[in-house]
Amino acid sequence: MKYTQLGEFEELVLLIIGSLGENAYSISIKEEFKRHTKRNPSIGALHSAFNRLEKKGFLESYEGGATNKRGGRSKRFYIITAYGRKALDDSFELRSTLYHSLPQLGLSE
């Protein structure tokens, strides 16, 4: 299988972006990440991940939604590409296959 180069952090970010749908931009992703994992990623780390994911073709972005709070600057919204979705599927499949091949400790005997 072709190695998709999806790191743990990247995978989580990608999943969160998918789950947020239309409202996925840096701050909301940060909040969501924090809510699910109790980890608080820095804004720098997130942007660096977005940049990598976009380069790999898993993400697309568009700008918009300027608010006062941002001093009138736009947000950059992210959406998953089909290729990104496939990478998530591949990763899930790989993990569940491997998971099912685990010996059923304790229960079978």
Next chain:
Amino acid sequence: MNGSKQYRPPKWPDKLLSWFCHPKHIDIFRGDVYELYQDRRENGSKLSADLRFFFDILGLCRPYAMKDHRIENSNNISMFKNYFKITYRNLLRQKVYSFLNLSGLAIGLACSILIFLYVQDELSYDRFHEKSDRTYRLLEHFQDEGNGEHSASQPFPAGPTFQSEYSDEVAYAVRLFNFQSPSLALANKESDKAFNESRVFFADSTFLDVFDFKLISGSRETALDNPNSILITTSMARKYFPDEDPLGKFLELQGIHNLKVVGVLEDSPKNAHFQFDFIISFSSLKPWFGGAYPRSWYWNPCWTYVVLEKNVTKDQVESRFPEFVDKYFPGFIKEHVTLELQPLTDIHLYSNLDYEIEANSNIDSIYIFSAIAFFVLLIAAINFINLSTARATKRAREVGVRKSLGSSKSQLIKQYIFESLFMTFLAMVFALIIVAVFLPAFNLLTEKGVSFSFLLQPNQLLLLGGITLVVGLLSGFYPAFVLSSFQTVSVLKGAHLKTSGLNFRKILVTIQFSISICLIIGTIVAINQLQFLMNKDVGFDQENIVMVPVIRSPMGQHYENFKTTALQSPRITSITAVEEIVGAKHQVGNYQFEGMDESKAYARFNMRHDFAKTFDIPIVAGRAYDYNIQTDDSLALVVNETFVKSMNWGSPQDAIGERFYYQGELRGQIVGVVKDYNFVSKHRPIAPLVLTLNSRRGAFNLFIKYVAVKINSADVEASIADIESAWKSVMPNMPFDYFFLDDTLNDSYKAERKLSNVTIIFSVLTILVACLGLFGLATFSVEQRTKEIGVRKVLGISTPQILSLLSKEFLLLILIAFVVAIPVSYLLTQQWLNGFSYRIGIDVWPYIVSGLLTFIVAFLTVAYHSLKASAINPVETLKYE
């Protein structure tokens, strides 16, 4: 966020963001951090929000978000290629200018490199010993109301006693001894090679523990442990044992004492404060003193060095010296003796004591040389600045074109600084070539052995690179500034350019010539002072006196025989024998005159009959020592005029008959007073002096070191042959050796001679460099005014008028420089001269000479151009108008 307040985050992290990040990211990033900031301010303190704002921004500054600098860089590189090309073309196009500029700078750099090498070498003295930082020489100051001595050497027992007294503090102690004799005779009997050697020392077995001289063969541990052992240097091994292994062979000392060669040392390093050829084990000395070392604490002939333990400071030991002196030194000198530890590494540059092993150098000359190096370099750099700015007009059009094509001022500055760095680099290469060529001559002049390869070590190369950079930047900065500030439109229109920076340039030229004039004055004063020191007016006759070293030779038994035989020759006028070289050295003795409670130390000089006659020293009162008066040997003294004055005895006549104690009784008398003469070099004033007759045979073991023979000046060689045949008639087996007194005395002023030689050379070079600069400036000033001269010629100006028109400006500058230089050089030379007891007054003529010299050289330089300019046909210069 309606109604909610807008918080302002701190500005400077934001600036970091815009400096670092690519524009395509900035807005999004900034929006994000602003939004986070607002949230945090709603819920927390300002400080924590500010801090987290800063860290967020720091976190955003990652490589992927960086501005792309590559485009700018590649442009820079191609621009540098262009700068290089332009530099190269200018270099070739303006050949005269380039030559002047480069040669001036190269000479300046070469001078400073040479001086740097010299200074470096001077500072390196005695630092090659591993323990040099804790090695000290033990000094004895013996001062009794201004008389006495500052001795570099110690009594025989001092070294070992010192070590046992301070066994916790002192790691090693070593004594060096050479009978205070100018030379000792050594011979390889087997091959019949016999020479008088001057660099022979007796040394304790710790010699190689204290000093890290390299032993080539033999055992380092046991080398000097046994009596009758000798270490020789490689060149001496070649001299005495040309074709054989010297180890285990024998050398004969003074014709009686056999010494076994137990090791070969590398030749003594030139940067050590004493030079040696032979080291003899100290225990070999015992037979010379009747089986044991001398126990006297009065006679101090041993140079004593100690190595302190690692954690011991000099002060710790020195604070205990008074009790040491009290415990060991004899009662009658105890109160006047102080001891001192002198760091080994200070000896060469700071030490000028009595009984130094060799004359040392002087820290003052290091300062003077460094100052000269700095000034030569400064003058060369000023030349560079002047020439570059002067020719700025020639390149104004280039600047205009560059500017109109979009070159920024900073780029132009970069270009010209690059150019000056490049030129400096070239000059440095030439300078190194000059240094390589002239280093042997320089070494000869300064009596050094510095090799060129020293400069090729990494840290030296780095230093040279550093000098290039500093000189290049300093001298490139001002021209770059001037050139880049031209107005684009006016230079392109070809409008008449005001030569900007003329005033600044005038100041620089004035500085240059002030320095040159100061150097010339300094040189003249230094030469005069040297002449003054070396002139023969020392109160005794030093010409045609042949000195024959005789210490520890059998001369004691044969002296009278030798004297009678030699005096039969018509070419020999008079003979005497003396303790030290007259006019260079003396010893110290204690005397007690009538009315004194205890004895006092005076400069003392042992000699034989006919002393005053041989050296032509007038007797002002009384008589000289007489062969026919038996008691003269111990019960009579001759003193000098200063002595009479210091005792307040009135006139020399009144001094005759004054009595002194001899062996506890008031039996001796003063029988004569000689006219004052300089019994040491003119570095010191004349002190009270006692001349004692010592006619005992044993005197030649210690108190008489030379026979002095006054010869007839007509035929020197025959006279010396006569002395030698008289010598051979009494001592056929001893090598005969001699030197001329005046040659040796001239050596006392070696340091001054070296100083004046070096200053002459470098001040000539400085003036040369300054004139190169003036020549260049005059070239451009004439070129600028060709049209003016053309018009004036049409209107009938004469050549002398052109000359005065063009030279007026420069000569005025030199006049100002002269006025500035006078007080400065007066103060500096005055200060230098104050270091001498015998010094010249400051005359007016060095000032006049230096002023005239500079004036004439500058005038000739400018005149050359004026004449050239006046020879041009005005049609040539005006036809374009």
